[in-house]
Amino acid sequence: MGQIQLKQVTKSFGETQVIPPLDLTIHDGEFTVFVGPxxxxxxxxxxxxxxxxDITTGHIEIDGTDATDLVPxxxxxxxxxxxxxxxxxxxxxxxxxxxxxxxxxxxxxxxxRVNAAAEVLNLADYIDRRPGQLSxxxxxxxxxxxxxxxxxxAFLFDEPLSNLDAALRVGMRMEISELHKKLETTMIYVTxxxxxxxxxxxxxxxxxxxxxxxxxxxxxxYRTPRNKFVAGFIGSPKMNFIEGEEAAKHNAxxxxxxxxxxxxxxxxxMWQGTVGVAEHLGSDTFFHIHNTGLGETMTVRAIGxxxxxxxxxxxxxxxxxxxxxxxxxxxxxx
Amino acid sequence: xxxxxxRSAARIMMAPAVILLLGWMLVPLIMTLWFxxxxxxxxxxxxxxxxxxxxxxxxxxxSAFWPAVQTTLVIVLGVLIITVALxxxxxxxxxxxxxxxxxxxxxxxxxxFVMPTVSALVWKNMFMDPVNGVFAHLWRFFGAEPVSWLSxxxxxxxxxxxxxQWLPFATLILLTAIxxxxxxQLEAAEMDGAPHLKRFWFIVLPHLxxxxxxxxxxxxxxxxxxxxxxxxxxxxxxxxxxxxxxIYQRVLxxxxxxxxxAGGVYAIILANIVAIFLxxxxxxxxxx
Amino acid sequence: MARAVTSRRKLVNTTVAWAIGLLIFFPILWTILTxxxxxxxxxxxxxxxxxxDWTLENYSVVLERSNYGRFLWNSILIAGGSTILGLIVAVPxxxxxxxxPSKRTKDILLWMLSTKMLPAVGVLxxxxxxxxxxxxxxxxxxxxxxxxxxxxxxxxxMLYTYFREIPVEILEAARMDGATLKEExxxxxxxxxxxxxxxxxxxxxxxxxxxxxxxxxxTAVNAAPLxxxxxxxxxxxxxxxxxxxxxxxxAIAPILILGWFSQKQLVRGLTxxxxx
Numbered sequence: 001m002g003q004i005q006l007k008q009v010t011k012s013f014g015e016t017q018v019i020p021p022l023d024l025t026i027h028d029g030e031f032t033v034f035v036g037p038x039x040x041x042x043x044x045x046x047x048x049x050x051x052x053x054d055i056t057t058g059h060i061e062i063d064g065t066d067a068t069d070l071v072p073x074x075x076x077x078x079x080x081x082x083x084x085x086x087x088x089x090x091x092x093x094x095x096x097x098x099x100x101x102x103x104x105x106x107x108x109x110x111x112x113r114v115n116a117a118a119e120v121l122n123l124a125d126y127i128d129r130r131p132g133q134l135s136x137x138x139x140x141x142x143x144x145x146x147x148x149x150x151x152x153x154a155f156l157f158d159e160p161l162s163n164l165d166a167a168l169r170v171g172m173r174m175e176i177s178e179l180h181k182k183l184e185t186t187m188i189y190v191t192x193x194x195x196x197x198x199x200x201x202x203x204x205x206x207x208x209x210x211x212x213x214x215x216x217x218x219x220x221x222y223r224t225p226r227n228k229f230v231a232g233f234i235g236s237p238k239m240n241f242i243e244g245e246e247a248a249k250h251n252a253x254x255x256x257x258x259x260x261x262x263x264x265x266x267x268x269x270m271w272q273g274t275v276g277v278a279e280h281l282g283s284d285t286f287f288h289i290h291n292t293g294l295g296e297t298m299t300v301r302a303i304g305x306x307x308x309x310x311x312x313x314x315x316x317x318x319x320x321x322x323x324x325x326x327x328x329x330x331x332x333x334x
Numbered sequence: 335x336x337x338x339x340x341r342s343a344a345r346i347m348m349a350p351a352v353i354l355l356l357g358w359m360l361v362p363l364i365m366t367l368w369f370x371x372x373x374x375x376x377x378x379x380x381x382x383x384x385x386x387x388x389x390x391x392x393x394x395x396x397s398a399f400w401p402a403v404q405t406t407l408v409i410v411l412g413v414l415i416i417t418v419a420l421x422x423x424x425x426x427x428x429x430x431x432x433x434x435x436x437x438x439x440x441x442x443x444x445x446x447f448v449m450p451t452v453s454a455l456v457w458k459n460m461f462m463d464p465v466n467g468v469f470a471h472l473w474r475f476f477g478a479e480p481v482s483w484l485s486x487x488x489x490x491x492x493x494x495x496x497x498x499q500w501l502p503f504a505t506l507i508l509l510t511a512i513x514x515x516x517x518x519q520l521e522a523a524e525m526d527g528a529p530h531l532k533r534f535w536f537i538v539l540p541h542l543x544x545x546x547x548x549x550x551x552x553x554x555x556x557x558x559x560x561x562x563x564x565x566x567x568x569x570x571x572x573x574x575x576x577x578x579x580x581i582y583q584r585v586l587x588x589x590x591x592x593x594x595x596a597g598g599v600y601a602i603i604l605a606n607i608v609a610i611f612l613x614x615x616x617x618x619x620x621x622x
Numbered sequence: 623m624a625r626a627v628t629s630r631r632k633l634v635n636t637t638v639a640w641a642i643g644l645l646i647f648f649p650i651l652w653t654i655l656t657x658x659x660x661x662x663x664x665x666x667x668x669x670x671x672x673x674x675d676w677t678l679e680n681y682s683v684v685l686e687r688s689n690y691g692r693f694l695w696n697s698i699l700i701a702g703g704s705t706i707l708g709l710i711v712a713v714p715x716x717x718x719x720x721x722x723p724s725k726r727t728k729d730i731l732l733w734m735l736s737t738k739m740l741p742a743v744g745v746l747x748x749x750x751x752x753x754x755x756x757x758x759x760x761x762x763x764x765x766x767x768x769x770x771x772x773x774x775x776x777x778x779x780m781l782y783t784y785f786r787e788i789p790v791e792i793l794e795a796a797r798m799d800g801a802t803l804k805e806e807x808x809x810x811x812x813x814x815x816x817x818x819x820x821x822x823x824x825x826x827x828x829x830x831x832x833x834x835x836x837x838x839x840x841t842a843v844n845a846a847p848l849x850x851x852x853x854x855x856x857x858x859x860x861x862x863x864x865x866x867x868x869x870x871x872x873a874i875a876p877i878l879i880l881g882w883f884s885q886k887q888l889v890r891g892l893t894x895x896x897x898x
Contacts (some may be wrong), residue, residue, distance in 0.1 A: 054796050071339065074801035081483050085795035089813045098809075146799070187631035344718030351715035351778055352730065358771040359737045361752070362745035369747065402706045424642065428782050432636040439881050441643035444650055447881030449832040449851040466665040468652065475668065487700055501646065506888060551842055559741050562834035562849070564855050578743040585747045586839065598744030609739035613732050 002063065002153035002186030003028045004049060009058035011044055019210040021058065025153075026188060026203075028190075031180050034190045035197040036207035036233070042190045043158055045207070049180045049188065050156050051075050053074035063153060073102070079156040082163065084139045085148075086131035092118075093127045103150070117145040120179075131165055137168045144179070154186035161196065169278075173199060176258055194234055198222070206230050220325065228330035231256050237286060237299045239324065247292055252325035252333055259301040261322035269315035273298065275308050363602070367593035371460070377589045389596035398580055405489065410557045412493040412552055413500060420497075421504030422542065426534075428505070429512045439509075446502040446589040451561035455496045456568045458484060484606065490574035493565055500556075504549045512538070513544035551612040558605055577601060650874070657681070657867035659667050664863035680868035686849065690872060693798045697847035700837070701830040704769030705823050711770070713819070714783035717807065721793060731782065738775040742835045753840055760842045768840065769830040777826055783819025785811075824884040832879050848873040 019041050026032045027159040034042040036155055047053045049060060051072035059068050066077050077133040078099070087097050093300040100110045118124045121141040131139055140160060146240045146306050147155055157176070166167055180187050198202050198218045206213040206221065206229070214226040218234075225231035231239050239256040247255045263269075264287070273292035280284060285306045289298045300316060308314055370389050373382040393399060413441065428439060445453065461468045462483035470480035483491040523533050559578050568574045570583060581601060585594030632742055644651075655672070656664050663674045719727045739870045749768070750759070758764030787807055788811065812819075834849040852873050855866050881888075 012833055050794075052797065072797045073802075077798070079795065079798045081791045081795055083791050085789065085791035086795075087792060087810055087814075089897075096798070098801075102800035102805060147797075150799075187691060340722050340803070341724070344722035344724075347714030347718045348730070349893035350711045351734070351774060354711060354771060355734055356738050360741065362748035363740075365751070366745055369784070392810060427635065427639050427642070430639075431632055432639050434636065434640065438639045441647040443885055443888075444647050444878060445667070445883070446888075447828060447832070447878050448650065448874050449849050449852065449877070450834045451838075451849045452653075453873050454870070455852055455855055456649055456870055459861065459866060460652065460656065461649065463861075466667075466670060466861075466863065471667055471669050490762070492635040498646070498649070506885065515853060555739050559743065559835070561743070565838065566853055578741060581743045582746065585743075586750075591747050594747060594846060597854065598741070598746070601741040602744040602773040605739050605741045605744075606736075609736055613737070614734065616735065617732050 001211065002059075004047070004154060004186065004188070005061040007059045007061065009048060009060065010055045010056045011041075011048060011053065017056075017210070019048075021092055021209070022212060023144075024205065024212065024215070026186060028186055031177075031187045031189065031200060031202045032205060033068070033197040033201035033203070034188065034205045034207055035194055036213075037191065038192055040207040042192075042207050044210075046079075046156055046158055046188060050077055060283045069281050073304055076153045078150050078152035078154075079158065080143045080147050082159040082161075084131070084143040084160075086142055088131055091128050091130055092123060092134070092142050092145075095142055095199060096123075096149055099150045100147060113149045114145075117149045120148070120182075121145050137172060140172055141175075144176070148183070152185070154155045154188060157187065157189040159191055161188075161191070161253050162193075165207065176200065195236060196235035198234065204234075206233060216241070225324065226332055228254060228256070228326050231324055231326070231332075236302070240298045240300075241296070242294045243253050249321060250273075250325050253328040254326040254330070256324040256326065257318045257322065259299045262298075262316050262318045263299045264302045264306060265315045265317045266308065267315055269317040271298075271316040271318070273314055273316070275310055275312045275314050278308060278310065280305060287314060289316070292316075343381075363571045366598050366602075369591050370599050372592050374591040374595075375589060376591060378392070385592065389592045390599070393584075393593055393596045393600065401573065402575050402577045402580040405573060406558065406578075408489055409493055409496065409560070409576060410554060410618050412489075413496045413557055416493070416497040417500045417504040417547060418549060418551065420501055421508050422539075422546070424501070424505045425508035425512050426538070428509050441544065442505055443502045445498050446500075448499070449547060449568055450499065450560075453499055454495060454563045454566040457491075458500070462491055484568055488568055488574045490572050492563060492567065495567070496557065497559060499563075500553055503553070507540060507549050508545055511542050515541045548612070548615060551608060551615070553607050555605060558601070558608070577604075629643050642660055650878075653843045653867045653870050655867075656863055657869075660863050661862055664867070674735045680864045681872070684869045684872070686867055688854070688869070690851065690869070693846060693848050693851035694872070695829055696762060696841075696845055697849075698766045699842060700769055700845070700847050701827045703762070703766040704773065704830050705777075705826045707766060707821065708770045708774050708826060709823065712774060712777040712781055716778050717811065719778075719787075720785035721790060729828065731779065734775040734778055738772070742772075746839060749836075750839070753780040759840060760844050760846075764847045765837065765840060765847075768836050770835070770850055772836070773829055776829070777822055781815070781818065782813055784822070787818075788814050801856055819874050821884055824880055825888060827883065828881055 006022060006024045008021045008023060008233060009019065010017060010021050010148050016094055022045075031137075034045060044053065048055050051067070051070060052158045057125050059066055059186060061067060062075055062077070084292075087098065090098065095109050096114045100113060105113075114127075118127050121144060123138070123141055123145055126134060126138060126142075131142065134142065143160070143236065161172050173196060176187075176189075180200075189200060190195075201218055203215060204218055204221055205215050208229055214221060214230045216224075221230060225234060228241065232241070235258055237259045239258050240262070241254050241256050247253060271292050273289040276288040276290045276297065278287050282305060283303075285302045286306070287300045287302065287306075287308065289300060293300050298316075300314075327333050371386065373388075374380070375382070383499060391425050426440065428435065428442070432438070448456075459467070464480045464482040466471055467480075467483075469483065473480045481487060498531055506521045519537055520533060523537050527534065558576075559575065561582065564570055564574055564576065570579045575583070577597070578601060581594050581597035584590050584597055609617075624748070658676045658678070659674045660677055660679070660698055663670055719731060753759040753764055756764075781841070792814070793806055793810060796806045800810065831847075834853075836850045837847050838853060841847070852869060853873070855869055
């Protein structure tokens with residue numbers, strides 16, 4: 001079991017309220033990702049759930065029982081920290097065994113569980129080394145190992161991949177996702193990287209300034225962002241927003257097209273502009289286009305290698321059926 | 335940063351240190367203040383009641399006061415100038431590539447670990463003794479008349495002994511500061527065409543300024559209170575009576591507690607003025 | 623850019639630095655050498671540098687005459703006792719200031735530091751009087767307490783700066799792993815802080831060993847440590863250079879060795895972390 005419910009939770013540091021009243025339910029077995037720009041309160045929210053910070057008002061329930069005043073250790077949650085927070089003076093084995101030792105488990109049981117975890121995470125070869133002798137990816141796995149041996153009711157991840165290099169990050173992303181499939185335990189994962197959120201989550205919680213902007217599955221957020229903030233935050237490159245006359249044609253204050261929903265055409269098209277920077281990735285090409293007469297620089301994705309250069313004139317044809325419309329308050333209009 | 339439980343635990347854990355230091359500070363301070371307003375001569379009639387500010391007035395108007403202030407200033411300034419100037423030069427030298435750097439460092443630092451009574455006695459007898467001291471031998475070797483250092487040149491002698499003790503401190507701290515100077519900065523200045531002396535003046539010295547300030551402030555606080563070096567060498571004679579030594583004599587030698595306590599209050603005020611500047615620097619450092 | 627230092631320049635540096643280093647070290651070296659001379663050779667003119675008859679006689683005379691053992695034992699007890707007592711008080715305090723900081727933490731730290739600035743002479747008589755009243759005058763216990771109190775700010779400060787280098791996340795991880803506060807301090811914090819605690823102990827031991835105001839003024843016979851032992855050589859024994867040197871060497875040798883081990887930590891301890 002691992003259902004977590006936040007009821008009217010707030011958090012203030014001194015006078016400043018960083019989390020206004022907030023309700024959220026995380027269902028058992030769900031992989032939930034908190035995502036938002038830095039300083040949005042996502043890590044604070046995670047630490048409130050962990051019990052590392054006191055909530056100011058409201059309640060937290062874990063599996064139906066009130067956990068608001070429980071110390072972290074009694075909540076049955078395990079956490080993986082951004083810096084891994086491994087104990088530098090203990091071997092990998094001792095690191096993984098530490099929570100079990102704290103739970104006064106029998107040595108035989110500890111050994112068995114540690115070995116099992118080491119097996120799952122491919123740590124057997126390093127089991128007697130110190131964290132200082134391990135690479136970033138290996139440390140990450142030890143941190144995860146330390147979390148899984150306890151068989152917690154939920155895992156909390158605080159930006160666990162941000163200290164890894166790009167290639168490792170993709171690998172660890174897969175490993176964590178697979179781990180979730182295998183264990184079927186609730187996981188709450190904090191990140192500022194919307195790609196991580198999109199690829200891993202069952203449910204994404206988008207936060208801004210302590211407020212939940214939208215909750216939903218990755219594709220829900222991609223297809224029907226509730227407001228301009230979510231629309232701009234989810235999806236890469238960012239959605240193009242257009243205001244004014246062009247938006248008025250759609251009876252909206254602002255309209256948005258994702259870069260992949262604007263086609264590059266030989267001639268004609270609805271809009272045209274000059275190519276600024278062209279990023280050739282091989283599989284795709286991203287054009288940053290100026291002088292469209294529509295406001296800001298526009299980003300467009302073309303499939304394959306399109307040979308337009310800096311300064312060329314480009315013709316664009318947006319897929320009108322993919323338009324996102326927003327009113328003056330930034331809320332979605334259907 | 336933390337939960338209520340850990341915050342109350344923290345308060346309990348901090349309590350012993352805070353209470354002890356508070357007691358250590360307040361009890362003697364209040365007693366000193368109390369005595370400073372009383373006529374108190376333990377050997378000649380004991381506590382004879384309130385005298386208002388008499389002790390304060392008497393302390394500063396006594397014939398010993400101004401010479402003591404002057405002596406204190408000369409010693410503190412003399413030692414500061416010598417240790418900081420030589421410290422800067424020495425730390426820059428030690429920062430250069432050389433053979434046996436570690437050993438030289440150890441040689442230079444050693445005097446700091448010599449207890450003050452030992453260094454005072456060794457200097458007094460084995461170096462400054464007018465008959466058998468090393469200096470006397472040296473002077474005779476060059477055909478000069480040996481000097482009775484501690485009576486004829488008492489202040490320079492004390493300054494020299496104390497400087498020898500504190501030069502390692504200044505050097506060590508300035509060396510640590512120099513080593514944190516980004517060598518790319520110096521190379522950039524070199525690329526910009528700044529010659530050696532300019533590089534020292536515009537880059538090294540400003541970089542050291544904070545460390546120098548700290549050295550000056552910390553040393554001042556300790557130098558205002560030097561005791562053993564005077565106690566062992568001259569016992570305050572030959573114009574080496576500093577303010578703290580004067581207070582010490584009033585309290586323990588002439589057993590005039592009221593007068594000595596008034597002097598003590600002056601010393602506390604003086605030290606606090608220096609301390610405030612030091613606190614500012616240290617406090618700023620805490621913020622980052 | 624790795625600049626090729628000409629070996630000529632390096633040679634000059636080396637020569638000058640060694641000359642200055644030896645000059646600064648000379649008084650100590652001279653003391654050590656003289657301690658192995660006979661009294662006559664110690665005052666020979668011109669002075670003898672190395673070519674004397676090495677003898678240990680001065681050491682045995684000093685040991686016999688002045689009960690060096692008791693002074694040494696007092697120094698060890700006072701320096702060691704005050705260090706351990708100081709740590710017991712300072713570790714919890716530094717822990718809470720480093721890991722559970724509040725708005726007042728900085729003020730408390732600075733205030734603690736300010737007590738270190740209090741000139742001893744200003745409070746000499748009150749302490750003297752209290753010591754008489756409490757029967758602590760010339761007692762080791764009394765000096766242990768005073769040494770502990772005067773160095774407590776430095777101990778707290780040093781520990782605080784060391785503790786602050788331990789990532790909070792590691793302690794939080796321990797908390798998540800079910801460690802109680804006691805277990806957290808015992809199994810995680812202390813092992814990680816041992817290097818810092820060790821150098822704090824070392825510096826404090828040195829400072830207490832060399833302290834020469836309170837040790838001279840609050841002791842007479844029973845509790846007098848090596849500082850007082852040497853001060854008693856002021857005169858007329860001071861004129862016996864070889865014996866003075868032997869006594870001095872015995873008083874400074876232990877601390878000189880400890881001091882050389884602690885030179886790096888020294889800077890941090892003495893500048894309250896302001897220079898690193």
